[in-house]
Amino acid sequence: MSLVGVVGAGVMGTGVAQNLATSGHDVVLVDVDPGTLADARDRIELECRMSRMLGGPDLDAEAVLARITTGTELELLAEAGVVIENITESWDLKARLYPKLDEACKEGTVFVANTSAIPITRLAGLTARPDKVMGVHFMNPVPMKPACEFIPGYHTSESTKDLVRELLVSMGKKPIPVNDASGFVSNRVLMLTVNEAAFLVHEGVADAATVDEVFRSCFGHPMGPLETADLIGVDTILYSVEVLHDEFNDSKYRPCPLLKQMTAAGLHGRKSGRGFYSYSAAGAG
Structure with missing residues (x-):
């Protein structure tokens, strides 16, 4: 898997970045707030150091953080093969973000919407690549949860589904397919x-x-x-x-x-x- 982008360094985005990095992926984590990015790195370091104490794997915090690049500019996502979006669950914010992602990312980049309620087809309509938009509802805390909801939109292609499924399996997740409707099953x-x-x-x-x-x-x-x-x-x-x-x-x-x-x-x-x-x-x- 090529470089994976993660947008949004809140609780969910940080967990996704940590899970990706501990699974061997190189990650670029983007957020508008430098302070939030610094907090995210601190949180990942702490989680890695506490992992064995909490019954998880023995993680090398320095090695995990070395796989994560952080920054505030979407242009950092230019070479990412997959971008996972985790910003606040607000339609207005997402509606402003996705057209910018279209501009910042290469034509083949797949967008994964980590949303708890917003329909994937609606999000895909914000982009010029609706066939390359997939929904994944990760559970919190992301590194500890073994499964997630796997939600294709109306236009999502089979190749997009296959790529995202492969990524999730590499992260140790069981993708559970559900149809696209607000809230999906869990929420x-x-x-x-x-x-x-x-x-x-x-x-x-x-x-x-x-x-x-x-x-x-x-x-x-x-x-x-x-x-x-x-x-x-x-x-x-x-x-x-x-x-x-x-x-x-x-x-x-x-x-x-x-x-x-x-x-x-x-x-x-x-x-x-x-x-x-x-x-x-x-x-x-």
């Missing part, structure tokens, strides 16, 4: 669950810890829905629910006001230090 169900759990807190039926305890103790879930929201990012949950509401025009996807308030207040979960729970360097508090 069509998960976002409704998290949104309804937030309503329970918003309405005073139970606090976050109680909601999560019901799911852990009664159903055997390793994490409750609101712990999951903090892991994914409360802001990301809100944006995904809003996309589902816009796409289906169905009131069952109406976002909980608490999610809007928390997002506006910067209570985005683990990445901000506080969401439904408070976090420190040592973990949840």
Whole structure:
């Protein structure tokens, strides 16, 4: 596999870059914010050093980081054979990005949209290469999750599917094919669950810890829905629910006001230090 580009150095993009590099791929990681890129490198180094302690493989942090080039200019993607897009789940932001990717990348470059809710066919319509656009919904944390949703758009070619499938397998992922519809399978169900759990807190039926305890103790879930929201990012949950509401025009996807308030207040979960729970360097508090 040739050079792989990763756009967006947030939680998901950093995880994708780390997974690619630990699988032996050369990566160029692009983000508009130099500080975010520096944080991404620090996070990857820490994750690599902690990998063996957490039951993962023994990783050489220096070797992994040596495979990752970072920068703020899309022109760095010019030689990438595949570009994986991981920016904020906002149609307006993605609509501005994809035409720029078309200009920055060579004609044969395949675009992979790592989106949790936006239809792939709609994203492909932003480009001059709809046959070379594929959807992959990676799960968080990316390096630890063994599977992902594999979503072709209406125009996605068989050669594009084959190329992306080969890349995913090289990353240790099982691609699970699903058809192109907003939210796909996982988030069509998960976002409704998290949104309804937030309503329970918003309405005073139970606090976050109680909601999560019901799911852990009664159903055997390793994490409750609101712990999951903090892991994914409360802001990301809100944006995904809003996309589902816009796409289906169905009131069952109406976002909980608490999610809007928390997002506006910067209570985005683990990445901000506080969401439904408070976090420190040592973990949840």
